[in-house]
Amino acid sequence: xxSQLMAIAHRAGNDTAGLRAALDAGVDxxxxxxxxxxxALEVRHLKTLGRGWLWDKWVLVRRRETVLPExxxxxxxxxxxxxxxxxxxxxxxxxAPKVAALLREVAPGAPITVCTKHxxxxxxxxxxxxxxxxxxxxxxxxxxxxxxxxEPAYGVxxxxxxxxxxxxxxxxxSVEVVMVWPVDTPEALAHARHLGxxxxxxxxxxxxxxxxxx
Numbered sequence: 001x002x003s004q005l006m007a008i009a010h011r012a013g014n015d016t017a018g019l020r021a022a023l024d025a026g027v028d029x030x031x032x033x034x035x036x037x038x039x040a041l042e043v044r045h046l047k048t049l050g051r052g053w054l055w056d057k058w059v060l061v062r063r064r065e066t067v068l069p070e071x072x073x074x075x076x077x078x079x080x081x082x083x084x085x086x087x088x089x090x091x092x093x094x095x096a097p098k099v100a101a102l103l104r105e106v107a108p109g110a111p112i113t114v115c116t117k118h119x120x121x122x123x124x125x126x127x128x129x130x131x132x133x134x135x136x137x138x139x140x141x142x143x144x145x146x147x148x149x150x151e152p153a154y155g156v157x158x159x160x161x162x163x164x165x166x167x168x169x170x171x172x173x174s175v176e177v178v179m180v181w182p183v184d185t186p187e188a189l190a191h192a193r194h195l196g197x198x199x200x201x202x203x204x205x206x207x208x209x210x211x212x213x214x
Contacts, residue, residue, distance in 0.1 A: 005192070006199030007208040010181060013084060014043050015069060016077040023078065027208055029085040029113055031201065032074055036095040041071035041102065047089075071099065075106050082107065085132070088116035096121035103129065115157050119147070130154040132179065138162060148174040155179060157201065160192060168196045183207070 006029065009022035013032030022030045033045045046054035046061065054061050071086070078084060088095055096116075103112060103125075114125055115132035117140070122131040132155040133148070135141045141162050148156065148171065155177035163180060171178050181201035183192050189207060192200045202208050 004214075005197070005211060006177065006179070007211050008085060008179060008199055008201040009205060009208060010184075010201045010203045011045050012203075012205070013074055014045055016074065019074060019077055022205060022208075023081055023083060025205055025209055026212055027083065027205075028199070029083050030078075031085045031087055031115075032071075033087050033089050034071055034095070034099060035089045036092040036098060041095075041098060043069045043071055043074050071102060072106065075102075082110040082112050085113040085115055087134070088114065088118065088121050091118055096124035100124040100126075100129075113155075115155075119144075132157050132177070135159070135162070141167075145170065155198075157181065160188065160195070163195050163197070165194065165196050172196075172198070 007027045008029040008031055009027045010031050011033060012018040012022035013030040019030055032043050035042045035044060037048060046056050049055045052063050054063055054066060086099060088099065109128060111128040111130055113130040113132060114122065115134050116122065117134045117136065119133050125131055131153060133144055133153055134157040135144045136159045141158060144156060152174045155175050156171055157179040160180040160183060168178055177198040179199040179201055180192050180195065180197045183189050183200035183202045184204045189200060
């Protein structure tokens, strides 16, 4: 088990202010959610509802009333800092190739991390991009465990409640980094430590600051 957990700021890269705050705090990675909409690589957690709306759980907003940064703007705001984890959202076939092309153009050779639940998308990326397979339910976790036994990967990102110390130990035989989410409270952080994971993904920047301070 590593002596220091990696600190990953959940969704902090979805706006430039959050990105800068997380980078300045010294986290290991800043996560940003990437969607493809009408050819644009939009950075947002909100999901698309038809052509004019965005939603998530109890939130419903008009697209035209929402300022949505694009990936090239987030990369520019990072100003050469490569501590980014791009979470590719949705099954659009053109999403991964478009992100990969942009990274080759504006950040060639950068060890940026790319994560997705749609694992086939990761084939669009080449080293030194760090590819992370994500799972949010027990069915895909079973598939993920079988896959990384056959094809070792850089990392996995898994909903914390799905894991046990034994499963984490198994995964760490095949991947460099086991990330878990959500880890937004001290109790969740204690559970993550008990599991023996490598990294925690949290929306609580103060919690991450405390983690990094030791």
